[in-house]
């Protein structure tokens with residue numbers, strides 16, 4: 001008998017097809033957003049789950065699903081997993097690193113350019129029929145090439161953004177991260193380590209790429225925004241909750257910083273209403289990894305983790321490998 005698994009959200013049909021060669025698959029191609037209780041109900045009798053960042057796997061879920069052995073997240077971030085509880089319950093957690101690094105770094109840069117160069121604001125102006133002349137200062141934004149890019153969090157995606165900035169746009173790249181890169185990696189990224197206050201004070205553009213954890217909650221709030229240049233832009237492609245969205249909306253309105261580009265939000269898919277009425281912010285719906293080849297690679301990696309573990313005993317990208325021993 002094939003092991004039973006749940007694919008909690010809609011996914012590429014070819015990935016479902018691959019999974020059904022190995023598993024008895026319950027899918028959710030209607031993409032219904034289940035409540036936690038419904039998720040628990042759907043997980044009954046399942047040994048594996050294909051999840052996305054929207055499905056919370058915590059102690060309550062684990063206690064109600066004793067047959068569960070693995071949750072394979074189709075995301076590099078895994079703040080929807082209570083990893084400690086999963087490890088304690090002997091449930092393997094996997095994510096999808098590497099396959100999305102370059103695509104996400106591309107998007108970070110796209111959002112930086114769109115924000116600094118006021119693309120969304122000027123497009124809205126044009127669509128509203130307000131463009132009736134050229135003007136010397138119309139939508140004049142901030143320079144990107146040759147400016148100083150600050151990166152908070154310097155994992156794989158941060159390094160991809162640093163390389164684009166340093167080698168593509170001639171930027172001075174500074175970063176802050178708990179652990180400093182070794183000299184060879186810093187040289188490859190064209191980036192130098194600075195303290196967090198120095199980063200905030202010096203950069204023209206601040207890119208957030210750190211993972212979410214309770215300690216990272218509101219890493220950027222009113223106090224941090226006040227340390228930035230009034231001409232600075234802020235880009236968040238990391239996770240909602242790293243920025244205090246209400247404080248950011250107020251700072252944008254008051255000119256504490258010049259502009260922001262946000263792909264992630266506190267409590268998404270809800271967006272803080274104040275952000276919706278501020279003109280100098282570019283808003284995108286958590287799409288930094290969204291190219292078809294990358295999303296397919298992420299889905300395949302999540303599927304291969306399920307097959308690797310449940311069929312061959314070898315997952316590809318385990319987050320809590322302690323469970324394997």
Ligand code: GLV
Pocket residue numbers: 053074075076077078100289
């Ligand atoms: C997207 O946010 C991811 O973590 O992959």
